[in-house]
Amino acid sequence: MSGDAVQHPRARGGQAPDVFRKGGWVSMREYPCDEEVDFVIVGTGAGGATLACRLAEQGFKVVALDAGAWWRPLEEFASDEAHQQKLYWTDQRICDGDNPLKMGSNNSGKAVGGSTVHFAMVSLRFRPEWFKCRSLLGYGADWPIDWREMWRYYDEVEQALSIAGPITYPWGPPRKRYPYRSHELNAAALVLARGAEAMGTAWSATPLATVSAPHGKSPPCVYRGFCVAGCATNAKQSALVTWIPRALKAGAEIRDLAMAGRIETNDLGRAVGVEYFRDGAWRFQRARNVVVAGYAIETPRLLLLSANHRFPDGLANSSGLVGKNLMVQSNQAVWGVMDEEIRSYKGPPSLSISEHWNYQDKGKDFFGGYAYMSQGPLPVGWASTQNGRGLWGAKLSREMQKYNHQAGLKIVGETLPQERNRVTLADEKDQYGLPVARITYGFCDNDKKLIAHALHFMEQALEAAGGKEIWRQEDDTCHLNGTARMGDDPRTSVVNADCRSWDIPNLWICDGSVFPTIGGVNPSLTIQAIACRTADRIRALAQRGEL
Amino acid sequence: MKQRMRSDTTTLLALGGIAIAATVLGARKPARAAWSAAPRQTRREAPTHIAAARRFNHSSSLLALSVLADSAVEHYRGSFKNPAMFIPLLSASLSFFAGLHGGRDRRAASHPVRHGIHAFAAMAGIAGTGFHIYNVTKRTGGWSWNNLFYAAPLGAPTALLLSGGLGAIGERLRDQPANEPRLLGMPAGRAMALAVSAGLLGTVGEVGLLHFRGAFQHPAMYAPVIIPPVAATLMVQTALAAPRPRPGTRWWLRLTAALGLLGVGFHARGIARCQGGWRNWSQNIPSGPPLPAPPSFTALALAGLAALRLRQTEK
Numbered sequence: 001m002s003g004d005a006v007q008h009p010r011a012r013g014g015q016a017p018d019v020f021r022k023g024g025w026v027s028m029r030e031y032p033c034d035e036e037v038d039f040v041i042v043g044t045g046a047g048g049a050t051l052a053c054r055l056a057e058q059g060f061k062v063v064a065l066d067a068g069a070w071w072r073p074l075e076e077f078a079s080d081e082a083h084q085q086k087l088y089w090t091d092q093r094i095c096d097g098d099n100p101l102k103m104g105s106n107n108s109g110k111a112v113g114g115s116t117v118h119f120a121m122v123s124l125r126f127r128p129e130w131f132k133c134r135s136l137l138g139y140g141a142d143w144p145i146d147w148r149e150m151w152r153y154y155d156e157v158e159q160a161l162s163i164a165g166p167i168t169y170p171w172g173p174p175r176k177r178y179p180y181r182s183h184e185l186n187a188a189a190l191v192l193a194r195g196a197e198a199m200g201t202a203w204s205a206t207p208l209a210t211v212s213a214p215h216g217k218s219p220p221c222v223y224r225g226f227c228v229a230g231c232a233t234n235a236k237q238s239a240l241v242t243w244i245p246r247a248l249k250a251g252a253e254i255r256d257l258a259m260a261g262r263i264e265t266n267d268l269g270r271a272v273g274v275e276y277f278r279d280g281a282w283r284f285q286r287a288r289n290v291v292v293a294g295y296a297i298e299t300p301r302l303l304l305l306s307a308n309h310r311f312p313d314g315l316a317n318s319s320g321l322v323g324k325n326l327m328v329q330s331n332q333a334v335w336g337v338m339d340e341e342i343r344s345y346k347g348p349p350s351l352s353i354s355e356h357w358n359y360q361d362k363g364k365d366f367f368g369g370y371a372y373m374s375q376g377p378l379p380v381g382w383a384s385t386q387n388g389r390g391l392w393g394a395k396l397s398r399e400m401q402k403y404n405h406q407a408g409l410k411i412v413g414e415t416l417p418q419e420r421n422r423v424t425l426a427d428e429k430d431q432y433g434l435p436v437a438r439i440t441y442g443f444c445d446n447d448k449k450l451i452a453h454a455l456h457f458m459e460q461a462l463e464a465a466g467g468k469e470i471w472r473q474e475d476d477t478c479h480l481n482g483t484a485r486m487g488d489d490p491r492t493s494v495v496n497a498d499c500r501s502w503d504i505p506n507l508w509i510c511d512g513s514v515f516p517t518i519g520g521v522n523p524s525l526t527i528q529a530i531a532c533r534t535a536d537r538i539r540a541l542a543q544r545g546e547l
Numbered sequence: 548m549k550q551r552m553r554s555d556t557t558t559l560l561a562l563g564g565i566a567i568a569a570t571v572l573g574a575r576k577p578a579r580a581a582w583s584a585a586p587r588q589t590r591r592e593a594p595t596h597i598a599a600a601r602r603f604n605h606s607s608s609l610l611a612l613s614v615l616a617d618s619a620v621e622h623y624r625g626s627f628k629n630p631a632m633f634i635p636l637l638s639a640s641l642s643f644f645a646g647l648h649g650g651r652d653r654r655a656a657s658h659p660v661r662h663g664i665h666a667f668a669a670m671a672g673i674a675g676t677g678f679h680i681y682n683v684t685k686r687t688g689g690w691s692w693n694n695l696f697y698a699a700p701l702g703a704p705t706a707l708l709l710s711g712g713l714g715a716i717g718e719r720l721r722d723q724p725a726n727e728p729r730l731l732g733m734p735a736g737r738a739m740a741l742a743v744s745a746g747l748l749g750t751v752g753e754v755g756l757l758h759f760r761g762a763f764q765h766p767a768m769y770a771p772v773i774i775p776p777v778a779a780t781l782m783v784q785t786a787l788a789a790p791r792p793r794p795g796t797r798w799w800l801r802l803t804a805a806l807g808l809l810g811v812g813f814h815a816r817g818i819a820r821c822q823g824g825w826r827n828w829s830q831n832i833p834s835g836p837p838l839p840a841p842p843s844f845t846a847l848a849l850a851g852l853a854a855l856r857l858r859q860t861e862k
Binding site for chain 1: 696
């Protein structure tokens with residue numbers, strides 16, 4: 001059955017899988033390819049699904065395409081890390097540069113719902129100053145959006161996802177109460193808390209997108225701990241169980257196993273639709289507007305793949321910035337062995353957090369900030385982390401026996417936008433016959449200083465919390481952003497604040513690619529907030545006849 | 548396997564508790580009919596304060612049953628890590644039977660064993676509160692919301708104190724003269740009404756905290772933080788104002804009693820909404836909304852009705 005999802009599209013014949021019922025179906029509106037729909041959206045992750053839902057609810061005709069499968073979490077998500085790699089985008093890519101990225105588990109997803117199907121559910125707001133970090137903090141680039149406006153959209157997304165968060169959050173300006181209460185802290189989270197208290201810094205329960213009480217058809221989280229391998233109970237508020245069911249109800253069509261290969265434009269320089277591969281054939285969906293929401297690698301790839309005689313450098317690329325300014329988040333950790341049993345894999349992996357160094361500017365020799373969180377690595381992932389340390393055979397076996405006593409602190413660290421970090425097209429072709437993405441990445445000195453600061457601080461915190469045999473994991477990265485940044489000036493950005501491309505007025509980009517800077521927090525909440533804002537802006541523009 | 552069996556036993560105990568609670572409440576009328584067959588005359592002529600004492604014994608019994616089932620499930624969930632975690636099970640079991648015994652006893656004299664059991668329950672309730680406070684404060688974060696939500700529930704042992712208190716009141720009332728019985732230096736009806744009011748408010752505090760933890764995700768979750776406080780206020784009014792018939796208060800107390808039973812139904816529905824629902828009862832009964840908790844309101848409301856009747860005979 002599982003294989004079936006990646007072989008044959010499931011959303012067809014006027015119905016789509018009902019993720020809340022085993023074997024169930026819900027009805028889905030379908031549009032013929034030759035009907036010019038209002039929006040065709042490429043990608044159904046945090047950006048695409050949110051926008052598809054909001055636009056459909058506003059009455060637009062929406063078709064959303066996703067290259068991945070439409071999984072049924074209740075039936076097809078195994079407690080098996082290896083099997084669950086089916087959720088990652090592991091198509092061929094070429095990674096080079098000073099610090100070649102590892103693509104897959106913690107930076108890309110290939111499924112209806114995108115990487116929210118396997119994200120760690122950490123739902124954080126940007127620090128307000130980051131929206132003007134060039135003007136206020138002296139690095140990166142300013143966003144064309146005011147933080148107060150974003151604050152309203154954060155509220156909306158937190159409500160929609162029933163975020164379970166603390167009663168008072170120690171950092172940043174006041175926010176509305178989280179709709180659900182924070183989860184019980186596991187022992188790994190308490191290690192972070194003890195360390196932070198010893199260091200004299202604040203800590204908090206992490207706001208998470210997994211429900212702590214029933215919500216609709218989602219049962220409360222059972223702390224199974226396989227969150228990053230896909231939630232088998234639907235407690236996780238991924239796009240697959242939140243925005244997408246809403247989108248279907250509002251009349252959107254979602255096509256699974258539909259790989260977009262090219263956006264067509266006409267002689268007037270407007271987009272006319274998307275060519276995509278589904279069910280063994282290339283097809284073409286006509287649309288009045290095209291939205292690209294493929295995340296920081298696939299979005300620039302599709303724009304570059306769509307180059308034509310009128311736009312020889314790719315679509316929306318008059319600034320030359322499509323694919324450039326790729327930002328990862330640094331994801332380094334310190335690990336230690338505790339006297340007491342920790343069993344860090346119980347519950348969501350990052351139940352507690354310190355954002356101290358996102359909000360504290362003194363005592364830093366670098367720009368930017370980082371959050372660090374408690375960790376709950378699953379066993380196979382943990383063995384692989386130990387391999388990365390060079391442990392093998394008897395040494396590995398001895399180390400693995402400490403698994404239940406292991407605790408760690410890991411950062412989500414800001415990196416600076418650099419034009420040399422970029423996505424381009426390689427000569428190699430993928431299974432669809434399309435040139436694969438070449439991903440070039442290297443940390444700059446500032447990034448390295450931030451990492452060194454974080455490792456030093458976390459080492460002290462972990463030691464203060466009782467950690468022994470402490471060691472550093474220095475090679476990991478996570479979330480990807482940038483590559484189609486938003487801005488106020490067509491010469492220095494790809495899209496405007498409304499995620500509308502400067503060059504092609506009916507081409508929009510709505511995902512993490514539009515971030516001018518990445519901040520030190522997980523990006524999913526911000527991506528969804530921007531999608532909600534974009535939907536509202538599209539409605540306003542449509543009402544004024546400016547679409 | 549062993550653990551599974553323990554789990555099954557505990558859950559059966561909990562379910563059994565609910566069934567007995569329902570029986571005790573549901574059987575009130577038939578039972579009265581059975582008792583009344585022979586000593587009908589006696590019963591009619593029984594002094595009002597003995598009738599009130601017996602009702603308090605019954606309430607104490609129901610409350611003890613609620614504590615027994617609730618602490619059995621919750622302390623099982625806590626793996627009985629501290630041997631003291633067995634004490635509420637023992638104490639509540641004894642109180643349950645003492646309450647039933649007292650409920651059948653029409654004599655105008657307190658029973659020393661029952662009285663002792665109730666005193667033990669009250670002390671266990673106080674000690675339990677101490678243990679639970681220690682459990683909250685020893686955790687990282689101390690008096691934080693997260694610890695109040697997820698550490699040992701502060702208000703829970705108070706239910707045992709209340710059960711012991713209601714039972715003890717029932718006993719002491721029996722030692723009073725039929726005419727103008729007094730407790731704690733005031734007319735007995737007034738004292739009992741105030742005790743019920745305090746009990747209701749304490750229970751509301753606990754429910755408020757835990758329903759807040761559940762984010763009031765279902766509108767019905769507001770009912771137990773709205774209806775019982777009104778009942779508590781009416782009880783204070785009953786105690787302090789001049790005695791007179793209070794049909795409104797009586798109906799509100801009946802509503803509060805019904806709320807306790809309805810609550811079991813809502814909590815059963817809550818368990819059904821957990822992953823696996825009732826098919827996964829061995830996990831969802833301990834981790835879902837507590838089935839035995841809501842009847843605390845029923846017990847207190849029934850005690851309130853008894854206090855109300857007695858109060859109406861006072862000057």
